[in-house]
Each structure stands twice: as C-alpha cells, then as structure tokens.
C-alpha cells in the first residue's frame with residue numbers, strides 16, 4: 001500500500017489542475033459568447049435557397065458545437081468541485097485512483113483508464 005499516498009493530489013498539484021481547469025473554462029466561455037454574437041448578427045434573409053440550406057447546416061453545426069461546449073463546461077465545473085472535495089482523481093466507477101498522467105491529458109475525466117475502456121467497449125457494441 002505504499003503507493004497510495006503518491007496517488008493523492010498534493011497542494012501544488014491541486015493548484016496546477018485548478019489553473020488548468022480554469023483556463024479551459026474561460027476559453028470555452030469566451031468562445032461560446034462569440035458564437036451567440038455571430039448567430040444574432042446573421043441576417044436571416046436568403047434570396048437563394050442554397051444559401052438558406054448552407055445557413056441551416058452551419059447553424060446546426062454551431063448548435064452541436066454549443067451543445068458539446070455546454071456539456072464540457074458542466075464537466076469542468078464538476079471537476080473543480082471534485083478537486084475541492086479531494087475526490088478529483090478517484091474513479092467514479094471503481095473508486096480506484098485515476099493516474100495523474102491521464103488527468104493531465106484529460107483533466108475532466110471521471111473514470112480510470114480501465115473503466116473508460118470498458119465504457120468505450122459498451123458504446124461500441126451498442127452502436128452495432
């Protein structure tokens with residue numbers, strides 16, 4: 001059990017992840033603000049139906065991106081809460097520690113690599 005302590009997030013690391021999550025969040029919030037602006041300022045008159053179709057598909061893409069952004073913002077916020085509660089690097093599925101290497105690459109993850117693989121496996125079989 002001597003490795004358990006090294007999996008715990010120390011103060012310095014906590015600050016590091018906090019900063020990382022905060023910068024992700026502010027980037028996202030800035031980005032989505034721009035998208036809203038764009039959508040509002042677009043003129044809705046389309047003499048050419050192709051333009052209209054293009055606009056619609058662009059709009060759908062924008063909405064999809066916005067939806068993804070919203071979900072990510074939620075994930076980041078809950079990651080911040082978990083960081084405060086010191087459950088940040090604990091896998092939601094199995095309660096094991098999530099490797100710091102993995103958190104570094106995916107700061108909003110709630111699953112350890114094993115559980116993530118199982119989940120992805122499930123998603124694949126559901127798609128078929």
Ligand SMILES: [Zn+2]
Pocket residue numbers: 091092093094095096111112113114115116
């Ligand atoms: Zn797990």
